[in-house]
Amino acid sequence: MRPHSTFGGRHELGQNFLHSRSTLHTIANLTRATTGPILEIGPGTGAVTAQLYQLGRPLTLVELDETRISHLEHSFPRAQVQHADVLTSRLDQPVIVGSLPFHLTTPILRRLLRARRWQNAVLLTQWEVARKRAGVGGSTMMTAQWAPWFDFRLIERVPAHAFTPKPSVDGGILTIDRLASSLVPDRHRSDYQQFVRTAFTGRGRGMKGILTTMNLTDRTTLQSTMDRNDVRGDTLPRDLKPEQWAGLYSALGATETSTTKSPSAAQKQSRKTQKKGNTMRNDKGHKNPSVAAGTGEIPLIAEKPVITGEIPIVGADQVAKKLEAQIPGVDPEAKTKSHDKGHLQAERGFMPQHAKPSQPQPRWNLPRRQG
Structure with a gap:
């Protein structure tokens, strides 16, 4: 053995x-x-x-x-x-x-x-x-x-x-x-294989529907590219020849890849600015308007002064009296009336006939007669 x-x-x-x-x-x-x-x-x-x-x-x-x-x-x-x-x-x-x-x-x-x-x-x-x-x-x-x-x-x-x-x-x-x-440069192998994977696993009926869903280009360019590579709209991915795959990728996938991998200088600067954010350090235009430049004065943190109990407030008595004064044209008893049950019911449209009739008490609940 x-x-x-x-x-x-x-x-x-x-x-x-x-x-x-x-x-x-x-x-x-x-x-x-x-x-x-x-x-x-x-x-x-x-x-x-x-x-x-x-x-x-x-x-x-x-x-x-x-x-x-x-x-x-x-x-x-x-x-x-x-x-x-x-x-x-x-x-x-x-x-x-x-x-x-x-x-x-x-x-x-x-x-x-x-x-x-x-x-x-x-x-x-x-x-x-x-x-x-x-x-x-x-x-x-x-x-x-x-x-x-x-x-x-x-x-x-x-x-x-x-x-x-x-x-x-x-x-x-x-x-x-x-x-x-x-048929495809070796440096594009990874991008080409991802293009094929997306086409095989994408949604749509036939190559035209799949490529339309992929949003690689406009419909006119897509149709001309398919006609140039002899690809019908209802052709399935499994039925394409190697030359057809290479032609579609060269016209559609390679353009999309280069656009994705080579952003413009403006896009790079925009991403850099978004990453930094609007901070006090990089915001060069931020200045305190209440302090002149080069005066050496300390800028105010808040415009309103801090009020404590130890410092008297000038004019506080007049303000308190004005708040306690009656408002012209307003009934001082309105506050009392508003808490009256009958007054609230009248305001809400409640009428006596809306009340439920009182139910007679059962005999067993009546008080017992004395003697």
Whole structure:
């Protein structure tokens, strides 16, 4: 019985080893059409490695299962064997070949597409993943985001019985080639990918509705841009070709990005002023009008003097008498009348007939007769 890896068993490592001779020859022929050193991901038992080894080119093997390292070193002495995880290793060889674990296909592809040194990749992945990445039946957001820099192609379908042990789904051979001249400059990659993400996740029916919701330009310019790139209004994002995505971004997304990232000098000064605020220190026009400049006098904090109980107030008696004097034309008894219940009821329009009739008291509540 084989020793068990510390990283898990066959299911955890995604080990479904290819044994179909026709598929092995297909991978070897695709790799032979490339040039430069080769890096193989997950060699496993070495079935694909044996085909690559016969090409006589520098070969690097990246294997996570430490129980297979000695076998690979003994079987392929001229190859460089690395005990490492592909998700953390450097993919720095011109050609990448490998049978990817089906449950880790997308994370490995994302890391592969972000690496900058490789030129060609021959990958055996899950069939649906290979089909979507090649844009068969409509491209995914991930494919559209990387299409200006890479060419995705679906080569053939690999049945499940071509693996040992047999997986529950079929596989597919996918090739990815870096374009010699990209459709979008590499410095705009982040902005372009955000443009595609917004279009895929935006609201609206078809590309015209989605781009209108994004408020990138006026309707006339938008329609002329779509006509120039042969994009119909009801076209879905998944149906656009890489050239159409690049044309839309160059006309709409690039303009919006440059406007957003390059504010004018007036906008910068306005933001700087708003950040400082209106303080006493930076408000140069603030002056105390009651004090002449250069007099050396102390300005008054408040215009009104502070009144305390110790300082007599001149004219306070006359003010008090004026307040206590009666107001001409006002009845002094009005205050008393206003608190009278009958007077208040009359003011509110209450009449005696509005009162509820008194109810006779029950007999049991009457006082008892004496004697």
